[in-house]
Amino acid sequence: MKTFYVNARYLIVPVMTIATILGLFIGNIFVWVGVILFGLNTIVDTLTKGIHLRADFDNDGKSFGIKKLQYSVMYFMLPAFITLQIILAWRLYQYTSYIPIENLTFLGISYQNGITSFNLIGSVLSAGLWAGLGIIYGHELSHNRKEGFLVSRLIMALSGASHFTYAHVYNHHLDLGHEDDPATAPRGRNVYSHAWLSHAGQSQYSYDLERSKLKRQKKSFFSLSNKWIVGYLYSLPSIFLFVWAGGVVGVLALIVVWVISNFLLEALNFMGHYGLIREKGKPVEHRHSWDNDNLFTSWFFIEIGRQGDHHVRGETYFWELDDVDAPNYGIGYFSLFVLTLIPVLFRKYTQNLLDDWDNNKATEVERKIANQFNNPSIT
Numbered sequence: 001m002k003t004f005y006v007n008a009r010y011l012i013v014p015v016m017t018i019a020t021i022l023g024l025f026i027g028n029i030f031v032w033v034g035v036i037l038f039g040l041n042t043i044v045d046t047l048t049k050g051i052h053l054r055a056d057f058d059n060d061g062k063s064f065g066i067k068k069l070q071y072s073v074m075y076f077m078l079p080a081f082i083t084l085q086i087i088l089a090w091r092l093y094q095y096t097s098y099i100p101i102e103n104l105t106f107l108g109i110s111y112q113n114g115i116t117s118f119n120l121i122g123s124v125l126s127a128g129l130w131a132g133l134g135i136i137y138g139h140e141l142s143h144n145r146k147e148g149f150l151v152s153r154l155i156m157a158l159s160g161a162s163h164f165t166y167a168h169v170y171n172h173h174l175d176l177g178h179e180d181d182p183a184t185a186p187r188g189r190n191v192y193s194h195a196w197l198s199h200a201g202q203s204q205y206s207y208d209l210e211r212s213k214l215k216r217q218k219k220s221f222f223s224l225s226n227k228w229i230v231g232y233l234y235s236l237p238s239i240f241l242f243v244w245a246g247g248v249v250g251v252l253a254l255i256v257v258w259v260i261s262n263f264l265l266e267a268l269n270f271m272g273h274y275g276l277i278r279e280k281g282k283p284v285e286h287r288h289s290w291d292n293d294n295l296f297t298s299w300f301f302i303e304i305g306r307q308g309d310h311h312v313r314g315e316t317y318f319w320e321l322d323d324v325d326a327p328n329y330g331i332g333y334f335s336l337f338v339l340t341l342i343p344v345l346f347r348k349y350t351q352n353l354l355d356d357w358d359n360n361k362a363t364e365v366e367r368k369i370a371n372q373f374n375n376p377s378i379t
Contacts, residue, residue: 027112034126065319128260162231167202177278297332
């Protein structure tokens with residue numbers, strides 16, 4: 001029973017993704033299911049902010065997590081997110097082709113053929129929000145050096161961000177807390193500017209990585225040996241699909257989906273490391289990342305909120321990550337995300353937490369760097 005409980009609790013996103021896909025297929029007001037679920041999750045996350053659980057192990061110290069099952073679920077999410085895009089493209093085709101609205105049946109399921117402008121907006125928003133949640137699987141699989149790495153790249157390519165996989169492993173995990181890491185947000189930056197700066201910075205890192213590698217190998221930059229270029233080529237099927245489905249409207253819809261999904265990705269980066277500082281060359285420690293590990297955030301985001309343990313033990317399976325007394329926001333990702341959307345509230349909420357980190361967790365050098373951010377007039 002314990003084994004079932006430990007493994008089943010991480011199925012929230014797969015189940016809700018399927019519900020979102022079904023909503024888009026059924027049509028009418030059901031296309032808004034993805035948006036509604038996102039809102040309900042914020043409420044549940046807020047209500048469970050005080051509930052924290054440790055990782056589950058048996059008396060012999062063996063995890064209850066089933067590796068084959070969890071990886072099967074993560075691999076399953078690639079075709080699930082592809083299906084999400086295909087269903088959205090189908091709705092776009094109906095809209096731009098002026099398909100008349102009528103009720104039909106497919107395999108015993110009643111659905112509404114055709115779509116209104118209002119419901120098309122709901123379809124795009126639902127798809128964007130849940131495509132964005134693909135990042136939690138793209139992130140987890142990026143730490144798998146075998147087939148998982150490729151699946152990670154393909155999942156991220158659905159949002160036009162295949163560069164993330166290399167930048168996350170070879171840049172972020174090595175340079176977090178330092179200015180060399182574009183995914184670490186310095187104090188005073190808001191989530192809106194960070195979303196662009198982090199996205200562009202990680203792409204630049206991947207670009208530079210491939211350019212240097214190909215130069216050493218004496219190969220042309222413009223070749224299929226360039227993983228930066230190949231990563232973006234992985235996104236071409238999505239572009240072709242949406243151009244075919246809706247022309248200009250299809251392209252605009254895809255842009256909205258990509259903007260939403262990438263914003264969610266960079267918001268997680270923003271929340272995971274905002275304002276924390278690490279002296280260059282020093283080891284990455286638990287104190288260099290923020291934890292968000294209340295019950296719902298842990299289960300929904302497959303323990304991605306346990307950043308402290310993850311960044312010290314990067315190859316550890318997510319279901320084995322544990323509470324390591326890292327700095328903690330005290331609320332989950334959904335609740336914190338709402339605060340990040342209002343920068344003045346986010347800065348106010350985090351100020352005392354950063355002051356505590358400066359006084360009780362920072363080294364002398366880190367405290368000096370922090371003081372330069374806290375007092376910009378100091379050079």
